[in-house]
Amino acid sequence: MTPHPDPRAGAAVKAADRAHVFHSWSAQGLIDPLAVAGAEGSYFWDYDGNRYLDFTSGLVYTNIGYQHPKVVAAIQEQAGKLTTFAPAFAVEARSEAARLIAERTPGDLDKIFFTNGGAEAVENAIRMARLHTGRPKVLSTYRSYHGGTATAVNLTGDPRRWASDNGTSGVVHFWGPFLYRSPFYSETEQQECERALQHLEDTIAFEGPATIAAIILETIPGTAGIMTPPPGYLAGVREICDRYGIVFVLDEVMAGFGRTGAWFAADHFGVVPDLLTFAKGVNSGYVPLGGVAISGAVAATFENRPYPGGLTYSGHPLACAAAVATINVMAQEKVVEHAAHIGETVLGPGLRELAERHPSVGEVRGTGVFWALDLVKDRETREPLVPYNASGAANAPMAAFAAACKKNGLWPFVNMNRTHAVPPCNVTEAEAKEGLAALDVALSLADEHTV
Incomplete structure (x- = not known):
């Protein structure tokens, strides 16, 4: 044009x-x-x-x-059929979006909780982790961004947190790997991986493993500098989480849905988290949508116990129709x-x-x-x-x-x-x-x- x-x-x-x-x-x-x-x-x-x-x-x-004409047409078609409906009901666009997302998430992340964006996805993922474990603390890295809402901004590891950091949200920051500006004085990727994992182990030991609900990482940190983790690091974090009963959360709000040349950045590392947050690329932002992909173990916690969280527009039909069209376009093209x-x-x-x-x-x-x-x-x-x-x-x-x-x-x-x-x-x-x-x-x- x-x-x-x-x-x-x-x-x-x-x-x-x-x-x-x-x-x-x-x-x-x-x-x-x-x-x-x-x-x-x-x-x-x-x-x-x-x-x-x-x-x-x-x-x-x-x-x-x-x-993109196919996604625009899908939004228009959905608007003509059903513009909105409450989240407690089964709606075709919502069900199909969840199915398509679950098909592409790694491992058994087969349940999808829809939000309006990435920060709300992070908020709910952390709530799920705390309820699942019964523990209060969450570890996240410096050089990270997880959103602007109350919990998400406290998890964030860049200056956007400072004005809203209340120091009481149960968040502990640690250093993730970044060889170019290594906080561990590493000279090789292997050293950076080993020293970063040891630093995480030390942090957990001094904070008390039984107090930690989750570790949340951007699979590949985005706004903070696109720092691809060294080989073995994410697998090492997965092993640490398993050993201490900590929920492993990967934030793929920015890195997900094709951005890294894979459906999810986790695919590059062969690692399956317990919870995975997404937004942005799921429908190219055409209508606000985000969510949490949930493992079987975490989902089972809420099988007979109500999950105390929700949003009026969770799984909004227009947003989900845009997601269905976007995922199909990405596959077809x-x-x-x-x-x-x-x-x-x-x-x-x-x-x-x-x-x-x-x-x-x-x-x-x-x-x-x-x-x-x-x-x-x-x-x-x-x-x-x-x-x-x-x-x-x-x-x-x-x-x-x-x-x-x-x-x-x-x-x-x-x-x-x-x-x-x-x-x-x-x-x-x-x-x-x-x-x-x-x-x-x-x-x-x-x-x-x-x-």
């Missing part, structure tokens, strides 16, 4: 937004949101006719791109396989080639359509291009990098000292190369801040 400029309409949209919309994670008087006129596939455009290749997939959720192919043949090689030429790129990490560039001032010391949680003038190098991307028609995902390459799973080779070319230009600005 070709954008048609209409600046007057854009100005009206912008004025209404600034007058009435309260934006998340923002100082309201310091933001300048772009007025978006439309989107299709891997692109969106503004009212001035500027078109952007979306290397953010929204918030890493439009796994099949914008406005081999979107998961395509994501793996693009990662192996275009994005991975292309990003590594950029790293060879740009001194500001310290490390390239990722798989599928889930990649990060760690930007640095100094490759030798690995000093980040901007300080941790930088803002204002201290963040100027990253702000200049982002502005250069946008000037060249690329909408970038920027967080702290990183830029992530996370386009839709069905991004074409030509589109991926277009994004790499825009990154190439913008990285030249980042290079100016290296030593």
Whole structure:
């Protein structure tokens, strides 16, 4: 679709937004949101006719791109048949969505509890774990993000937690593996794996194994930097959980549904958690939907005991119809396989080639359509291009990098000292190369801040 400029309409949209919309994670008087006129596939455009290749997939959720006609048609068809119905009833779209999801989750995660999004999925997974074990504490890593609701934000291991951290939610943070910035002074992946597992064992020992209900991990941490765990780490966590009777929760809200080149990131590691949270890619965010996939053992806890939780819109028919259509489209169009192919043949090689030429790129990490560039001032010391949680003038190098991307028609995902390459799973080779070319230009600005 070709954008048609209409600046007057854009100005009206912008004025209404600034007058009435309260934006998340923002100082309201310091933001300048772009007025978006439309989107299709891997692109969106503004009212001035500027078109952007979306290397953010929204918030890493439009796994099949914008406005996929089959999913739009499915939502329209469901709206004409049954727009909404209470969650206590059996509804075709809800039942079919649960069946399709359960077919693809690893192991025996065959029961699906639907939520409206990822944070609610995490909230309910932790509630299930605590009730299942009768224990209060939950362990989660630094360098993680699990959502903005009360429990989820306390589980989160990045600065978004700080303002809401009440210190009484039973959460204990520990260090997960990350060789490039290892807290364990490791020199190899094997060392990082062994030392990270020992650190977790020590944390459990000092917290008291009988007090810990769950360990929750992003299978591959997303917003925090796309740090693929070293071989053996997730299997090691699984063994530790089994040994101490701890529920193992994998958060696949961002990594799931094709993003890593597999239906779920857990598939890469051969690990089956007790609970798995999902959202985002399950229906490309077309209608809000999330959920918890539940193992047989945890589900059995609530066979004759009511589960004390629920949501008015759990398994909303429009959202579930969108999920059914999305999963079917992904299967029919081999979107998961395509994501793996693009990662192996275009994005991975292309990003590594950029790293060879740009001194500001310290490390390239990722798989599928889930990649990060760690930007640095100094490759030798690995000093980040901007300080941790930088803002204002201290963040100027990253702000200049982002502005250069946008000037060249690329909408970038920027967080702290990183830029992530996370386009839709069905991004074409030509589109991926277009994004790499825009990154190439913008990285030249980042290079100016290296030593």
